Amino acid sequence: MSEEKPKKSGLSGIVDGIDRGTAALERVIMATGVILMAINTIANVISRFVFNHSLIFAEELNSIFILLVTFAGLGYAARHGRHIRMSAISDALPQRARKILMIVVTGVTAVLLLILAWYSVQYILNMYAKGRVYPALGFPVYISYLWVPIGLFVAGVQYTLTFIKNLQETEIYLSTDLREADAREQELEL
Amino acid sequence: MATLMFSVMVILLLMGFPMMVPLIAGAFIGVIELFGTIDKTEFMIQQMLGGIRPSSLIAVPMFILAADIMTRGQSAGRLIDMVMAFVRHIRGGLAVSTASACALFGAVSGSTQATVVAVGTPLRPRMLKGGYKDSFIMALIVNSSDIAFLIPPSIGMIIYGVVAKASIPELFIAGIGPGLLILLMFSVYSMIYAKINDVPTEPAATWNERARAVKHALWPLGFPVLIIGGIFFGIFSPTEAAAISVAYALVLETFIFRTMKINDLYQIALSTGMVTAVVFILVGAGAAFAWVLSFAQIPQQILGAVGIDQMGQVGVLFTIAIAFFIGCMFVDPIVVILILVPIFAPVVEATGLDPILVGTLIVLQAAIGSATPPFGCDIFTAVAVFKRPYLDVIRGTPPFVAMLLSVSVLLIFFPQIALFLRDIAFNK
């Protein structure tokens, strides 16, 4: 984690670039999403008091922000091994058992998330065909769902990579950049 | 089918899967059994999105963001100083101060985890120096943070209110009574503990010091006035109150206390965004799981099997409390609320129970759950901020859990503990 990754070339360089780009985008969506929720909600209060008029689209906008934040964060949290889990039992197991368990956990999680990513694409295609729109904003609902499959896919890929890493290395990895040993030291942010 | 869904969920949970996975896998199995094809999985997506979308849930990230801003700034410290100035000199004064500070910070923040950080970080070293045992200190901090869940604003109350379609302002007011009762019990226990272990008392603060402490705390004390007053007098909804509290926290910490630069907001929002995402993906997965249960009419079967119809109000309340207590031991309280509230809703309506009383009891179990092993987000937070092993953090917990459970029982037999203030406030 600490040492600089050597610059990659060719295909893996492109993949690496996409990965970093996605991570950056996830951060932007999460932070600005949260800030925009606050601004949007406060604007609605002000509008009601000052102009005696409530912004009917405020609710719909907030729904969209929370969806974006959740699915951007889904990938981001997978990348950094931050999803909530109950590790009380697995922590008590010996190293070898924990290792096998972690391979199973990351593998199964990856498969499930990728299946969900696939069906979320199906869902969006159906929604696109039906033409459901946000009543107040007036634009199609499916547009606000576009990040859902991306978030699920990114998370699925992250767990796949962690699965591979756990197969290759002797140490136990919670995510591609987080070793179990480091996780115990790391301070949880709130 | 229900048996298979639940056993897969529990097994994956115990294996240490990310908590969304047991829910998703359980729902997945349900969908395949129910419709005989994997194709209908897209409706799991529909339900996940539907669970996340309700705009009232915006209150959750907003209260987390406000708490994040305050935890990094001076608000918490000023509230703690005020409490200390008044109670530190009594027997067990530091411990009583800690519990009271948790309650007071709870009136400012909706999150128990933020309370662990904001109150625990400065007070644990002081209590250690004051002669308390670490196991007692950590259990006190972790469990007193529960009070933040009951004292408004409360993330638990908001989620219950959204799921059960109950009045959030009334829930907020109803949580105050049980919250203060817990504070009272913890304070008495702290005094007894200090007496038995002969912990030295602190010197009393002068009235000058006290006046200064109160003056310093006036700004942060504006939070409960703004939030509760604003909701109670119909100036804004609970969701809006949450966003307003973000603005207030921001103004306080950037312009008045000058602990934060406006540029820091981006980093704080990022951290809030991640905590929100991690919780809301569970909200979504929980909604998908609950949908499969409803579709297969499993709640009706389970409740029919336990004979809930013959139980009467007290029996139903006990069943609810036990179900939520056990659920919250293992799973995130928010998920438990999402799955169990719809299951019990028909029974609550049929027995004529007050949904506000039920909500208060449920949120109390959720609060207890976040501090009880094996799964407790407050325990994890304490492990992280105090850098102590998991087992050390939970060692002193049993007496606190016993007190919290006794409050649950009292609440069932004396609903007025919760409803008294609500009835006054809303002229019932």
Place this chain on the structure above:
Amino acid sequence: DNWRYAMEEGLTDPQGLYATKFKEEIEANSDHTVQIYPVGTLGESADAMEQAQAGLLQFIDQSPGFTGALIPEAEAFLVPYIQPTDPVVVRKFFKESVAINEMFHDIYREQGLELLSMFPEGEMVVTTMEEFRTPEDLAGMKIRTMTSPLLLETYTAFGASPIAMPWGELIGGLKTGMVDGQENPAIWIEAYDLDNLTNVMTYTGHGQYTTAVMANAEFYDGLSDADKELVQNASQAALDYILDVAVELDATGLAKIKETNPDYIINRLTEAERMPFKERAKAVEAAFVERAGERGAAILEQMKKDLVAAQQ
């Protein structure tokens, strides 16, 4: 077979009564069974609708007000002073309307739904803190509506300050004074104690709370002729039943309010008092046409003709 039927209300509410009657008819005249899912068990209205379109549910009862995101024309039922309120006219209107039985039938078909029947759940009544008889009286009153642009448009046109608020926040909103009023049928006002949270209830005669029962079209087309007839007969029987009951329910709701809350002021606007509201409703019609397009305009015209025909 076991058929799944989802709705937006509880079993004892109008939609529940219709569904129960429908279920009884089906089960008495065939080997099929009907499983009813009351409100809240399968997700929000739009979600339940998607499940019906995909065939997870065979039948669904959903109000046009909630279907607007999918079928903008259905919002015609939200336009004020388009529907009858007199019980005799109501029955004739809902059974014979060309707009419902032909035009809407075809529009729902496009969305993969076979429209079985539409029925009213009761006249929309406005409850407020203070009395009003003119649009001017409504000035400054904060009226809660469902999150629908057309409803906001309606109350803006009527002179009030509408606030869109989820149903779950309404009781809290009335108790804290965040809103001063709301609209609903009398039966709902009674059931949710809204009369005790307000002081006046006003019959403005501007509309019915209407709902529509549909079957998944693919499922319906796949039925044998005998089963199609079974479904049609059951839905007609349930419609006849609910048209009787809805009138009673409205009366029952009102009677209960009068009994439990004798001081409650109940106003019925006279025809003359309704005129300025009707005048202002034209703005809502225009907004509807803007949203629903030419086909929406045609439906609105047909509904007006149906109304006249029903009044004959």
